Amino acid sequence: MPSDVGLRSRELSMPYYADSLPAHDAFHAKRVRDVSLRLAEHHPDSVDRGVLASAAWLHDIGRPLERVGEIDDHGEWAATETTALLEREGVASDRIAAVEHCLRSHSIRATSPDPETTEAKLLFDADKLDxxxxxxxxxxxxxxxxxxxxxxxxxxxxxxxxxxxxxxxxxxxxxxxxxxxxxxxxxxxxxxxxxxxxxxxxxxxxxxxxxxxxxxxxxxx
Structure with missing residues (x-):
């Protein structure tokens, strides 16, 4: 398993942001990562910071495809794509599932599931704070x-x-x-x-x- 799934996820995410527009680009992903980790420092529950950072880097990788109509839901697409990416990296299945839940539940759209884990709630909040x-x-x-x-x-x-x-x-x-x-x-x-x-x-x-x-x-x- 990678020693730092968050750092590796940053590297994996970059190609997906090549065609992004400013509102949902890699800089947005970085700000969400930074703010989510800042919020984690003040949260009373324990937080898997690797899962949180990984989800932050990868949460909007589907935005360019959604923008041009190739996919309908960038959160759902990112969750599926990320599962395949992290499996190839040898990330443990429980951490992949944790990242996947963060991605599926990060959107404010009515069809998105509610975030249930601390990491998913922190990602949701950091994304909205941006x-x-x-x-x-x-x-x-x-x-x-x-x-x-x-x-x-x-x-x-x-x-x-x-x-x-x-x-x-x-x-x-x-x-x-x-x-x-x-x-x-x-x-x-x-x-x-x-x-x-x-x-x-x-x-x-x-x-x-x-x-x-x-x-x-x-x-x-």
């Missing part, structure tokens, strides 16, 4: 652009739609980014994750207030 704070604001804006590019039409406007006439209101506006972030924070499982999330939300609130001031409109609470 959509909050300063980095999260940039990532969510990238996702708006990515979805606009995929549909060929504007997905949302990064402005306040009420500043234009009513015929422009069919598109979501900056409120979508706020809602996405809050939805993810409300879904967090762990106490360390929620604590970090609220600190990041405080920053986001100040950002949205400044955003509104620059537009010359009220913050709306």
């Amino acid at each position: 959509a909050t704070g300063a980095v999260g604001l940039v990532r969510l804006a990238c996702i708006v652009g990515e979805r606009s590019g995929r549909t060929g039409e504007q997905y949302a406007v990064l402005d306040d739609a009420s500043t234009l006439s009513a015929d422009h209101l069919e598109h979501p506006d900056i409120g979508l980014v706020r809602d996405w972030a809050r939805e993810r924070l409300d879904a967090l499982y762990t106490t360390p994750g929620r604590r970090l999330g609220e600190a990041r939300w405080d920053f986001m609130q100040r950002f949205f207030e400044q955003f509104a001031r620059e537009l010359g409109v009220e913050t709306g609470g």
